[in-house]
Amino acid sequence: MTMVSRPVLFGALALIIVAVVALALPSWLVSLTTLAFANALVVLGLIILWRAGLVPFGQALFYAIGAYAVALIDRYGGMHDVFVLITAAAVLSAFAAFLTGFLLARYREIFFAMLSLAMSMILYGALVKTETLGSTDGFHVEAPTYLGYAPQGAMHLLVLFWLVLAFSAASALLVFLYFRSVAGALAVPVRDSEIRLEFLGVSVNGLIHLNLVISGTLAGIGGAFAALSIEHVDPNMAYWTTSGGFVFVTILAGAGSVAAAFVGSFVFEFLKSIAYDILPGTWQIFLGAVLLVTILFLPEGLGSLFGRLRQRLNLKPANVSS
Amino acid sequence: MLTAFAILTDGLVYAAYLFLIAIGLTLIFGVMRILNVTHGSFYAFGAYGSAIAVGIYFDRGFPAAGGFLLMVLVAMVIGLVLGLILERGLLRLFYGKDEVIVVLVTYAAFLILEDVIKLIWGPNSYALYQPLALAGTIDVGSLVLSGYDIGLIVFASLLAIGASFALKRTRWGHLLTVVIFDREIAAALGINVTAVYTITFVIGAMLGALGGAVMAPKIAVTLGIGVEVIVLAFAVVAIGGMGSIGGALLGALIVGECRAAAVHLVPQIELFVIYAVMALVLIFRPQGLFTRIAPRKI
Amino acid sequence: MRQHLPHPENRLTITFAAWFLGLLALTTTGARAEQPAPVKIGFVTFLTGPAAAPFGIPDHNAAELLVESLNAGQVPAPYAQVGLGGAKIEAKFLDEAGSASDVVTQFRNLAERDHVDVVVGYVSSGNCLAVTPVAEELKQLTVLDICGTPRVFEEKPRHYVFRVNPHATMDNVSTAKYALAKFKDVSVYSGINQNYAWGQDSWRDFRLVMKDLDPKATVDKELFPKLFAGEYGAEISTLLTSNAQFIHSSFYDGDLEAFIYQAAARGLPQRIPLVLTTGESSLWRLGAKVPDGTVIGARGPHTFFAHESALNVWFHKAYVDRFKEQPIYPAYDFAQSLFGLKTAWEKAQAKKGGGRPTTEEVIAAFEGISFPTPSTTVQMALGNGHQGISDTAVGTYKFDKAESRPEMVDIVRYSAACVNPPADVNSIAWLEGGMKGAKCD
């Protein structure tokens, strides 16, 4: 029991702190964090697949579906309530993941990666072709309302941030519990021996299909929040470099823990904005170096860092306050 | 009729281009199981190198033939240097790690090299226009073909033949085939796999640079040309079958002809015809057209 | 090439030089001893990626040159005053490369972390559309630079966002008019444009104008190769088999040059003349590769088309002296953006009788003004005075072998009112409606 409750406790604590601290933060940092957490939801989904040894190079497919769902309903659907928009994005991306899953679930390793890449690039091509949606220019996403409440200026940033925070917390908890369920725990065995699983009576493709739907839905919700946060969508959201970025962050975060996704994503966005700031002409060197150093010295990702921290806390609970 | 002929030749030219950028990638994947993103950088470096070196060569008014040789030479040198640095200095540290991790390592290296290109050659674009003019043209009805394009087709074919000969007939080729077939067995047979890796990677790098070097006369050599090449080469290799030279050739031909047909007949779909083909092939033959899945041993 | 990179140490030397010269200027002119606080301007353009060479670098060069010269008070009238209204300009450069989310995040950082007074820049229309609502939300004075999409001010009125440079509509109106005049009774034409918003919009506009002016003309081939495709063999064959009288293209830089090399090698432009709406930016590099007789536009009366003026002479000379290369239209575009801002800023300052103007005062002064630029005179006529228009010009290319330099012949000028929609009309509607209200002379 304690093995479940303790991380959850820390999580809840961190959540409340972040939510309150946000009030004091400058709005550029608030929106940066909002975007980071939106992307973290995608990363969370990648972690689910990663544990089963699967790395999609086309997760941006669902990210873009979520984002465009929000943008289109907001623009043409005449509905602006954030919960309607997010639900629609979640349902649509889940459905897309369910359909594509019938194909993707049959593949492993590089073939899985390449097929998902191909699928996302086909969506990209289609979006670029739809000139009515501004083609590569994309289009603006109007600020949503929150159950009738329409916040203004900086407040609108805060409210969106809190909502993303709430969704992040909820998703994190659910995924955390899923990892501790039988199905969730089967991810690692899939990597070790699919044959044994089949001969224990498990449908491995079914299991992977389930994981695909979960991660696809998370990616869709992430895309939806990203669209609301940057108030703009464009086909680039479906391009392979976007997917690459998510894999990048997953490596940075590490598949070790759920919280890692959020810390990793935040660190990535923050590093990027620093890199842009201090090395306007050569920021890619910086990002590349960061990635190399991470893989080299933190093969388990940032998650492993505060995995160790957690151990230390367990050893000396006195440190919690300090 | 003319259109059909145009589609055929354009397809072949594009296929030649695709094969040139894909062969190095597929070789490295076949032997080392590395999906090498820095292949894009090899291409870019090759293009820059040849654009500058060969450009100077022609400006000096030296004989044309030498210029074409110089292209190849430049590619070799760049491939050698970059390949050695990357394999010995970086990839070596990550052997035995998860395939995807290694992909990410090459991705990181690619990001860095993108800016290195800028630091070396600056942000302006370079052009190598002489070879195209020197190669002349061939008229077929109202269709004018560039001699250089025909040259590309011949060059790519020779490369394909040469590669398959090297793999089938030479001792070195046999070593590679063993490693490709099964690393453990290769090691057990006393093959120095590390050496094989280094040499393979360098050759792959040379081939990548070669693709850039011979394309340089046709394009404006500018920042970011590598990015486009990566996914294109991935697609070709995935269609043909990862790690198979014949596969790369077949993949290049299919994509080349499909694209040419699209441009001539239904330009609207040109943008994603490649990925559509890729998706279809992967769906019906996930291992690609040329490679066989190893039967599951239980 | 190194000085093109805004390395920290370079920026440092620049600011030092600026300070030194500034102080010098002050002591000699015996102006007030204490310095007004500098005006912080964030400049955003492509410093990396394929768009760096064609846009980012000339953009960035012009910025470097003008900021330095303005701070040193070396720019001829009417821009002789130091910096903006005597206050030095403090420049901060950012890369535009990256996804829309990166660009928006960087914009927020500029506005709220670095607290810049003005943001000037953006090449990509997508990025302009993405940052505009954020600029409005953050009440951040922003001058969009090179991006061409009319949507920015046509989707809704803007308060904090301005664009001095005319939008893309006039490029295709003018080139279409020119092509029709040059190639007598056109009945068939083809087009090749990049498969993304810019190329698609350019082709749409061009076709609409053609429909208005020459209803009988039909389209033979319309090709949309992938952006940065590099290899155009199939497209060129298709065009070779086309019976068009000319080929329209909005290609620029890398793609344009690749296309020209490959097309020229196969005799396409010799057979069917090209109409290049933005061809000017590549002429210096392409030189004799571009066959004489090619129709060239420059997105405004820049470089070859620039009106003679002391300002133009100074700008051209200063640019060539410093960077050892010719300024191309993005450099001129940037100059227009900055001079527009300077004019508005100083007008506002004068209006309040000296002292630093507030953002609102600058906006009030900016709306609807007209001012001279190295190329021409810009009038902030559209989008309630937030979108500039100017005359434009199109010419026919000729390579001067003796001088071995490109030159432009048969230049035709089109007045602003002739190639731009009236103030209250959406540009597509205007084109579809037969360009009513256009005043041509």
Add this chain to the structure above:
Amino acid sequence: MSAILNVRELEKTFGSLIAAHNINIAVPPLQTVGIIGANGAGKTTFVNMITGHLRPTKGSIWFEGRDITGRPSREITRLGIARSFQVPQIFASLTVLENICTATAIARTTSGLIHQALTPLHSSAILADSDSALELFRIAGYRHALAATLPQGARKLLDIAMAIAGAPRVVLLDEPTSGISIEEKFDLMAVVIAALKRRGITVLFVEHDMDIVERYADRVLAFYDGTVIADGPPVETLENPRIQELISGPKLKLAVPNGRHA
């Protein structure tokens, strides 16, 4: 009839190659059947067909009076036929306990993925079952060791322990003692057979070592060239000169340590 497993005219061909031909066997409950035959005689093919890994070309397989011919392996597993593998199929990156817990948990959530997604992995009941399984197979000592680090014998045992976590009625063991040194073989088989008898499971095991077969099998099936050439009690079957000629070879050969499949 009372046979728990019933095979009729089973046939399997790969193109022109005949891997199994006209196999007819009826196995009564609680019998322990040893399957012998040279490599490529069709033993593993036979096991693979029963457990649904291969689809028979002809014939039918009946389990507890139900026709299971050509059903997918996971379904057959759920019905009550388990198997172990020549190369143990265990989860190398988990500990022994986690391995057995996973198997147990799956066995307890038979109604499918959603059920498994909603059931926590760690429950006292699962732990209890797992521990007793480890005790039963004498590998409780390795409880917290990574499966990857196990010695071959323990791997085989874990493989079998996981196979029977779902309380099957029939289990097929594919060369349970292959890759095990002569000395250990008998102890290992002793543990396995005892455990399976205790759980009341009918056993079919493929084996090259005739002494093992003689000691533990109630009945011997001799495969040759895809067909069953002998079916009877161990002693007389193994004495049969034809069998010795074709499969086992004369007795003395057996003294030679670790067999041809090492």
